[in-house]
Amino acid sequence: MSKKKVVSIEDRIPKLKQARKKKANRRLVFYLTLFFVLISIVVYLQSSLSNVHHINVVGNSYISKEEIRKLSEITNDDNFWSIDKESIQSNISQHPEIKSADVSRSFPTTVNIGVQELERVGYIKQDGIYFPLLENGDKLDSHPLETMSGDAPFLTNFTKPIYLNELAKELLALPDTIVDLISEITWQPTEGNPYKVLVFMNDGFEVEASIRNFSKSMKVYPSITSQLEEGSKGIINIGVGGAVFNPYSDDINTEIEKESQNEGER
Known part of the structure; x- marks a missing residue:
């Protein structure tokens, strides 16, 4: 042991x-x-090291980044951790062309501002000056332009806001591929149809349509023109029952196959 x-x-x-x-x-x-x-x-929070050094702006197309930064009222003297995000979002949203704003932080000293702008669906000319028409039907008086940017149709002869507002909603619902084909829309009311408009297309055609169901009717435009002979030009009348093509060269009416109209209803 x-x-x-x-x-x-x-x-x-x-x-x-x-x-x-x-x-x-x-x-x-x-x-x-x-x-x-x-x-x-404590030293970091009390020193300029914790101040906002960068303001990153995204989502803007028409409004400059610098203008959005000014609207935010953020300065390099503001503490990164004490900024009031809700207050900043409210300040930016006061701009008539901004639908909403979102503010977030990125460590160590960057503030991110994301904005959603109201779409410009058209342009109106008054006294030789162009004014954007927003998707909500408001004319942007605060941003007069000497020339159009070409990103939306030119709207003429609209003397009653009610029809202009309704057209703005219809243009917003129309796909960009169709909007890009439209050069000008003229209000041509008649006694029987106060909603009648004449649409000038960039490919040389004219379209007679109604403000009511405008987006639905214009969606079939490419299908209609694909059925016409190459090089033909004229006026296309898009109605409830279908579409009729009136060539510039003669007075013959050519009825477009109704299946084009049916495609827009699907």
Whole structure:
């Protein structure tokens, strides 16, 4: 039988003291580290290091980034962590051409501003100056233009806002591929149809249509023109029952197959 080694208390005391010393040192290092971290945070928050250094703007097409930054009222003196996002969003949304705004932070010092603008669905000319027409039917008086940008149709002869507002909604619902084909829309009301419009297309055709269901009717335009002889030009009348083509060269009416109209109803 082996004998167990007996360690005296005198031999164990130095080891206990050494273990306690290491534990005390680790605790001291932890508290010192925590202290310096807290001091660093306080210094960071109280210094210009925590101020906003960059403002990133996305989603804008018509309004400049600089204008949106001014609307936000954020400056380089503002603390990155104390900015009021709801207040900034409210400030930016006051612009008549902005539908909504979203504000977020990106560490360490960047504020992100995302905006959604109201679509420009047309342009109106008054006293030689062009004004954008927004999707809500409002004329953007605050942004007069000397020339049109060509991203929306030119709207003429609209003397009653009610019809202009309804056309704005219809243009918003129309696919961009069709809107890009439209050069000008003229209001031509008759006694029997106050909603009648004449549409001038970029490919040389004219279209007689109604403001009511305008987007639905114009969606079939490419299908209608694909059935016409190459090089032919004239007026296409799109009605409830179908479409009729009147060539410029003669007075013959050519009825377009009704399947084109049916495609728009699907």
